[in-house]
Amino acid sequence: MIYIDFNRLTPLEKKIHNTLLSYSREHDNITIIEAATINNCSVSKISKLVKKLGFKNYKQYVAFLYGKDLSEISHTGYFNELERIKKFIDDFDMTLVQKTVKLINSHSKIILFGYGPSFLCAEYFEYKLRITTNCFAMAAPDEVSIENLIDGDSLLFIFTATGKFASFENIYKMCKGHNCKVVIITEEYNDSLVSCCDELIWLCKYKQPDYLKPHEKTRTVFFIFIEEVIQQIIHNNLQTSDNKELI
Structure with a gap:
């Protein structure tokens, strides 16, 4: 990560x-x-x-x-999905969760986006944010919707398993025109994504098989990360509530 x-x-x-x-x-x-x-x-x-x-x-x-596969943090072999997820969990870095929560707390409007199955992750994250935070959260189905929703108080999360299905350059340029911050959450490392966001969160060094097309790859890693973010938000909410009771 x-x-x-x-x-x-x-x-x-x-x-x-x-x-x-x-x-x-x-x-x-x-x-x-x-x-x-x-x-x-x-x-x-x-x-x-x-x-x-x-x-x-x-x-x-x-x-x-040099745009190379980051050899120290990328594994070239493949595992079955359960083995891969176990290794992902063993390597899990909670500081990424804490940074993500801090980003969410610093914006009043959270917009979420993704193509294909990644959009389902965006919708799930929207639901979770709506029930655990007071911020406005909305999963945008397309670029037109994004443009209608974003402003200077917005944070756009883009979910992408590989970053290879479609480019996010136009979305990023559009967001910069509205002073909206863009964070890409990706499973696999793809150096081309760096120019399409303000911050990049790369989750997993254990790749899914290359013979799978982007839409065929699992989104398990995304859901695990989302759940950890939500649990951290819930934990922070409880701490805030306890502190208020002590005052």
Whole structure:
């Protein structure tokens, strides 16, 4: 599981990242010392940037720059679904849940979207948010509905198993025009998604078989993540209620 957030970077850190991204287009295997030299900064500054973005180490960040499968956090073999889910649960990172809850709490309007089976996840999340929060929550069935719903107080969650069925670039541009924040929640890593959102939540390093088409892949991981988010919200609500009773 990994959470990539470019909004956390300072202007200088964004400049460093953009410099390395451009440099990687013409040069192979940038070392961390080379990265520091190119940007006239210290190695520790590069390491801090990598951690701030959400990567475990520099090697993982470089793989991301080159659009490669992130070898340290991606498994090339396949498991049956029960084995895969067990491994996903064993690796589950609750900090991603807490960050997601914090995002939800910081917006008054939550819009949810996805194509095909992923839209069913969006609808389920809408139902759960409606009964556990006071925010406006709505699953949008298409791009026109999204445009009619979003504004500067909105947060758009996009669910996608692979990110390969259709591009979200037009949706992202539309949202930026309305000052709406976009978070993509994906099961499989896909570097092309980074340019289509403000924040990217990548859930699982254990892939489903490639012979399955996007609509044929399970959404089990999404539902587990949704339930953990909802349980965290319920827990926070109970704590708030208890604190009020003590006052």
